[in-house]
Amino acid sequence: MKSEVARLRSPASFAVIGDPEARSLALFAEAGRVITxxxxxxxxxxxxxxxxxxxxRPHIPLVTRGPDGGGEPTLRCSTCHHAANFExxxxxxxxxxxxxxxxMAWQGKSLGDICRQMLDPARSHMDRAALFHHMAEDELVxxxxxxxxxxxxxxxxxxxxxxxxxxxxxxxARCPA
Ligand code: HEC
Ligand code: HEC
Numbered sequence: 001m002k003s004e005v006a007r008l009r010s011p012a013s014f015a016v017i018g019d020p021e022a023r024s025l026a027l028f029a030e031a032g033r034v035i036t037x038x039x040x041x042x043x044x045x046x047x048x049x050x051x052x053x054x055x056x057r058p059h060i061p062l063v064t065r066g067p068d069g070g071g072e073p074t075l076r077c078s079t080c081h082h083a084a085n086f087e088x089x090x091x092x093x094x095x096x097x098x099x100x101x102x103x104m105a106w107q108g109k110s111l112g113d114i115c116r117q118m119l120d121p122a123r124s125h126m127d128r129a130a131l132f133h134h135m136a137e138d139e140l141v142x143x144x145x146x147x148x149x150x151x152x153x154x155x156x157x158x159x160x161x162x163x164x165x166x167x168x169x170x171x172x173a174r175c176p177a
Contacts, residue, residue: 008156008161031165035114039143045105045107048064051107054152069099077099078097103123136163137162
């Protein structure tokens with residue numbers, strides 16, 4: 001699975017698209033190769049239970065988000081997920097390991113719906129600047145490029161992904177239908 005490293009196209013390669021709306025849509029479609037990847041989706045489930053692996057099967061054992069996304073008081077995510085990937089057991093890790101809130105659920109939604117929801121102030125506390133920083137710099141998001149074990153990383157690098165998001169925002173942040 002890890003043999004082929006998937007690349008991301010650079011924002012410059014979209015400059016030939018003269019129409020800003022069409023360019024914005026094309027940029028988001030490219031960023032969507034990251035957003036809809038199992039490494040991201042597994043933490044953005046539509047129920048209270050995370051999913052695992054490229055097949056996005058329900059997390060084993062049964063764990064649920066709890067009051068803060070970090071698990072129930074009786075079984076915290078941090079019981080098993082430590083500050084870094086643990087290669088001996090293959091358990092992924094990050095100091096902030098927790099589920100995205102249910103208003104940010106992505107599984108089962110189209111890329112267009114995910115796009116509209118992340119720009120909707122009623123569903124997200126992040127304005128556009130915060131959204132950019134989160135995707136370009138947040139190290140929990142960044143885990144998806146260094147997932148450990150035999151997991152497939154998301155395409156490109158986090159910096160390349162951030163550049164696509166910036167170009168998408170600058171070209172009007174259009175969402176696919
Ligand atoms: C009892 C131990 C345990 C607890 C508690 C636990 N996990 Fe896991 N989790 C694992 C193991 C082991 C794996 C790796 C399974 C694999 O890759 O085959 C895993 C994998 C995952 C993955 C999949 C990563 C990927 O992309 O493949 C996610 C997401 C995840 N856990 C989220 C959570 C969240 C969120 C919590 C708390 C609500 C949590 N886990 C609590 C043991 C646990
Ligand atoms: C280990 C779990 C985890 C993984 C993996 C993960 N996220 Fe998230 N994501 C979260 C959490 C938690 C939040 C909520 C952050 C907050 O509210 O400050 C979130 C929120 C977001 C948001 C804000 C959504 C909105 O509606 O405002 C975006 C965008 C996002 N993540 C992108 C990604 C991308 C892209 C990836 C993969 C490259 C990814 N995430 C992988 C846990 C995760």
